[in-house]
Amino acid sequence: MKTLTKEMQAAITPAMALDLLKEGNKRFVNNLKVNRNLLQQANETSDGQHPFAVILSCIDSRTSVELIFDQGLGDVFSVRIAGTIINEDILGSMEFGCKVAGSKIIVVLGHTKCGAVRGACDHVEMGNLTALLSKIQPAVYDEKTETENRHSGNDEFVEKVSAINVKRTVHAIIERSPILKEMIEAGEIEVIGGIHDITTGAVSFYDDTLMIGSLSFQADVKPHYSHSPSALARAD
Template sequence: MKAHTKETQATMTPEKSLQFLKEGNIRFQNNLKANRNLLEQVNDTKEGQFPFATILSCIDSRVSAELVFDQGLGDIFSVRIAGNFVNEDILGSMEFACKLAGTKLIVVLGHTSCGAVKGACDHAEMGNLTKLIEKINPAVQAVTEPADESQRNSKNLEFVDSVSKKNVELTIDRIHAESPILSEMEQNGEIKIIGAMYDITSGAVAFYE
């Protein structure tokens, strides 16, 4: 499988880009890799890159976007930060990826049993991590069930995963609210912004459509 070129990127639509990721994740779940020569892709991309998707995911070592979607060099922009939230630097990176570099799809990818979300559920405090966790607190507060405080912590994995899903949704809301460039591109049908959740027990990605 060759790296994407300017010509192949131009044929991609938001819907086709999403389909590529879905098919890649199915290959990953079935331990089937697309036939690609990574060193050949290094050579193919030496004069430019033409990715079709931008994926914001957690730094979790089990959730590498290139692996779970079975993509090669030059296929995706991968943004990783604990808790997969956005700030102005990440929004700027996404604007570059879509407006200047031509990607057609933004995926905000959360995952089950997320450590950063667990920290937010437990109101953990430790150095700079305290400030990071504050970014996830709105998702904790937005999940109203269970109401019993004794159940609203990292030991309740159902609650943790509900917060992870809400965090993805709020992150997408922030992209729309804080990036007029990306919001306008989506309204014009140039890109699609979508949330998804990776299951660390199965390797499956569920998209929120």
């Protein structure tokens, strides 16, 4: 598998970027990872990097995006924080990844059985974790279908909150970053949310969160604050 160059990155469209991630996850699920010389990739990226994707995911030890999407060194920017929430620093990192470094897609990736989401469902307060979990709380309140046992012991409630949290985060990126919103409207990048099943390894993307061109966001969530072309071949 060749290391991404600036020219290869430029040839990838947002739709192709999503295909590359989907294909990589299929390889991961089927235990068919691509053979890479990581040391060679380290050497080849020492003078510059050209990742095709920015992926926001949780710090959970089971959710390394390079592994679950079968990507190598220099392929993706990985932004990790408990609960897959955003703040100014994360938004700035995304703006750098797309506007400056040329990435073509932003993925907001939640996962099943998320400890941070469970903590938010239980309204946990503990040191600095209190402020972090408060950013997930709106998703807890937005979940209306579970009227009983609205706590971490209700697995179905937790997973519904996780999905809402991902969709809220996607929407909040557009609400809070004029730079990324402009790039989406111009068709330069796309943003999409998804969930990683830590049991099977499979990633499911939420089609109703896909934002590209006209910002066709369809998920019925409130903001925090107010195609398939063939994937680019990178064979040896």
